[in-house]
Amino acid sequence: MAGALALYLACGQFGVARAAEQVDLDVVAKIRQEAFSRSQAAASLKELTETVGPRLTNSPSYVRATEWAQDKLRGWGLSNVHDEVYDPAFGRGWEFGSAKVELLSPRRLPIHALPKAWTRGTNGPVEGELAIATFKELGDIDKQKGKLRGKIVLVDDARAYKAAEKADFRRYSDTELGELQTFPVAADAEPGAQDKRLEEFRKRQALSKALNKFLAEEGVLATLSISSWDNGIVRVMGGGARKAADPVGVTELVVSAEHYNQLVRAVQAKKDVRMRIDVDSRFTSDNDLPATNVFAELPGGSKAGEVVMIGAHLDSWHGGTGAADNGAGVIVMMEAMRILKAIGVKPKRTIRLGLWGGEEQGLNGSAGYVAKHLADYPEPTDPEQKALPRAFQRGTGPLQRRADYGRFSTYFNFDNGTGKIRGIYAQENFAAVPIFKAWLEPFNDLGADIVTTRNTGSTDHISFDRVGLPGFQFVQDPADYSTHVHHSELDTYDHVLPEDLKQAAAIIASFAYNAANRDQPMPRKPFVERDQQ
Amino acid sequence: MAGALALYLACGQFGVARAAEQVDLDVVAKIRQEAFSRSQAAASLKELTETVGPRLTNSPSYVRATEWAQDKLRGWGLSNVHDEVYDPAFGRGWEFGSAKVELLSPRRLPIHALPKAWTRGTNGPVEGELAIATFKELGDIDKQKGKLRGKIVLVDDARAYKAAEKADFRRYSDTELGELQTFPVAADAEPGAQDKRLEEFRKRQALSKALNKFLAEEGVLATLSISSWDNGIVRVMGGGARKAADPVGVTELVVSAEHYNQLVRAVQAKKDVRMRIDVDSRFTSDNDLPATNVFAELPGGSKAGEVVMIGAHLDSWHGGTGAADNGAGVIVMMEAMRILKAIGVKPKRTIRLGLWGGEEQGLNGSAGYVAKHLADYPEPTDPEQKALPRAFQRGTGPLQRRADYGRFSTYFNFDNGTGKIRGIYAQENFAAVPIFKAWLEPFNDLGADIVTTRNTGSTDHISFDRVGLPGFQFVQDPADYSTHVHHSELDTYDHVLPEDLKQAAAIIASFAYNAANRDQPMPRKPFVERDQQ
DSSP states (O other): OHHHHHHHHHHHHHOHHHHHSOOOHHHHHHHHHHHHHSOOHHHHHHIIIIIIOOOOTTSHHHHHHHHHHHHHHHHTTOEEEEEEEEEEEEEOOEEEEEEEEEEEESSOEEOOEEEOBTOOOOSSOEEEEEEEOOOSSHHHHHHHTTTOTTOEEEOSOOOOOOOOOSBSSBOOOHHHHHHHTSOOOOOOOOTTHHHHHHHHHHHHHHHHHHHHHHHHHHTOOEEEEEOSSSTTOOBOOBOSOSSTTSOOOSEEEEEOHHHHHHHHHHHHTTOOOEEEEEEEEEESOSSOEEEEEEEEEEOOSTEEEEEEEEEEEOOOOSSSOOIIIIIHHHHHHHHHHHHHHHTTOOOSEEEEEEEESOGGGTSHHHHHHHHHHTEEOOOOOSHHHHTSOGGGOOSSOSOEEOGGGTTEEEEEEOOSOSOOEEEEEOTTOTTHHHHHHHHHGGGGGGTOOEEEOOOOOSSTHHHHHTTTOOEEEEEEOOBTIIIIITTBTTOSGGGSOHHHHHHHHHHHHHHHHHHHHSSSOOOOOOOOOGGGO | OHHHHHHHHHHHHHOHHHHHSOOOHHHHHHHHHHHHHSOOHHHHHHIIIIIIOOOOTTSHHHHHHHHHHHHHHHHTTOEEEEEEEEEEEEEOOEEEEEEEEEEEESSOEEOOEEEOBTOOOOSSOEEEEEEEOOOSSHHHHHHHTTTOTTOEEEOSOOOOOOOOOSBSSBOOOHHHHHHHTSOOOOOOOOTTHHHHHHHHHHHHHHHHHHHHHHHHHHTOOEEEEEOSSSTTOOBOOBOSOSSTTSOOOSEEEEEOHHHHHHHHHHHHTTOOOEEEEEEEEEESOSSOEEEEEEEEEEOOSTEEEEEEEEEEEOOOOSSSOOIIIIIHHHHHHHHHHHHHHHTTOOOSEEEEEEEESOGGGTSHHHHHHHHHHTEEOOOOOSHHHHTSOGGGOOSSOSOEEOGGGTTEEEEEEOOSOSOOEEEEEOTTOTTHHHHHHHHHGGGGGGTOOEEEOOOOOSSTHHHHHTTTOOEEEEEEOOBTIIIIITTBTTOSGGGOOHHHHHHHHHHHHHHHHHHHHSSSOOOOOOOOOGGGO
């Protein structure tokens, strides 16, 4: 580690390492020209978001998206274009067509609301009185028994409006980029933190199943919860049950904060508060369906058996059209492949694109791919362990490395919204730092120039990182990702910046080419297996 | 004017004028205590916005609001509480209950939209194909004849998303307050500017009437226009026809920008774009109804025949609940009256509250009051002049002053949202400047300390100002008035800051008391009659 750090300093201050890391500037120039002058990014994004639409994993439109992406990639001349099942029984298909929600009394008001994924529709309009009931632990269910039949239940507290005193759209300032390059040494983990997380997970699971069962048996018409953002923006993810074996519960809607608070106040004022709800949503399968990822390749030359991967998740939530999360990433990665094909480069290693499903439910597509092709911990035999998500499983023995584990070089991911690339998270891989600095140099004029040793998480590079393979996510300008679009109905085409996607596609095409063509694969950082952590 | 300016400088720098303007600090202390410790502002606002609801002029809920306000004011012991007609035939009543709008193909999507006021409902669900047709001049109507039967028409162009790079919620900085105290000398008006405005007004009127007639005859199902703000916020005002004699046209909806742009792109892609619309709205009268203002008084003592007025408009648009525009002003003004009554002061002059109707349609309530009780230009005899709004009428002869014109001291208005008072616009009344500075001094610790000589417009003090009477509007913090709430569906209770209303109520109670109790009425600025302008 000390050696790697010295190289890093040398690179930053004296250019020694930079000389060692060759970058083919002719290829960079071709990439930039193709990316900026003949971009397909905006046109592809428009098709993906508005012809295909939002892409909840295993929904009909997710399946259409996998077909659309393969058609495009084949049309661009890429190789080995195919989809592959990563989970034979991921969950049921679900889609929704419309959601009409209205307050009938004490006064009439159309209510701004969207249904949670994998929840029941209403089978036509239903009407009921509103009630407030929050369910924070199992005991709360007993208290409500016999009280909620035929009612529409507000399951969250009202929330005071919080005015945002920062701009909703931001690019990183130099100060923020400087700060991002410092490494925050973590405090010691609380003893037993993992056990505590597991305990909380189990409680949540148990409460969710018991609650869904109770609400259906009690004859509740629907539950309403408050959107997690203000200003009328509805953010909506999943509810009900994705798995055929789990109790689905009742219709569940997320309501804009401004409307939700009004409903709570009306009920608290003991008025006769009545609503009508008509949610046209449906499960498109009775059984858990297999879920797929999509792949395409630019075949390698002298080291064709070694692989460099780039990828982004193809799935989205259903409230908007999944434009920034993660249409942007899909389009940037597809565009990077198109550019490399179009300029006719012949890299030594194979460059493989992965478009992942099930990211929003826990990085499932990329994790399934890694488990099948690269490395995985053994399946638990203990049924209790078996029932847990893989991230919680322990004591099953050491990581099993597949044949391709050794031939895998690196993975690059793009999933922080539409914002252009300002640099890359080196994910504590110190040997990668000078390499990335050299690769970014021809893109410094596009605002991409920092390499931070920090880790970032919450997306698909983690599926590689956690089995000891190099996996990276770029530093992207925040844009309005965390104020308007993330998991919200506003995640639509208009909130994506085509110029930023062009910049990102050029940088990623170049990173992929450099990684595929350098003499050595990407260096790996020290790896600690999960039972030793 | 030079004298007044000297006094102003003296006040600002040496305190000479301040000594001349007496402020009863015992009364100030009582006002602040009543305003801050026993405030009714939040409770009153909740009732007005969520029990009464939005208050489109002449809608049933506007009428309920006039009753609610009178009940409250009577309950607080105020005198001469009554309503009064300001226009015997203002327009028809209108209200809406729900608006369900959905895209059916090429994919299903609930569309976020609200109907314009005074437009037709659909009488149940209607379905039609989408078409694009913009109508910028009369000739555009002919081009569309025979093409739009049974269609739903997009009448605006798509609009590119504009990311806001400033915070959505703001208080004035010291720099901005400093800037506000400079006076921008206006450029010469373009020659014939008034004639040009009149010409444009006539064109707009003619286009609107011809278009409404055409759309109905052509059998268009509905028109859709784009909300003037991004981020999913629907801003909606009036359309159709308020007056019984004018052609109503068809159902008109305003659609969120993110959805509207998607619809335009879908039509441009020549897909079969179909929608279903179900708008439950109705005119609540066939004929133009009389429209009213609400009044209440704190009777004066030795100068009871002289009047100080405070006021705000009670009407609102219908998309939200009219909380910031102008529930805030109504509550602040009602609260100021309550405070003065509660602390038992006996001012020399009568303090009168006016809650105005029809402000959103052109300051109609306050203008009607002023015309009837204070001053007005003669009614035109020329039928062409008669058909114009009063602001465009010319050549009808000099202002006719009623008996109370001489006994009127001043009017204070509050209608710039929820933001607290930072000072007051002196509206070029230089003699008022040192008076206001003295009156604000006991409120400097609450952030209210500037007096700007600038003019501000767009609300009811203008009805007084334009007949030469002192009328003022306060400088208020912007809050999120121009980013979230103004004329939008987000203009709801949660976006109002009760603390800011308390501060404003205290200052306005004090201003009203000071104006009512000083020896002289408020000085008047030089006045130029409209035919001499």
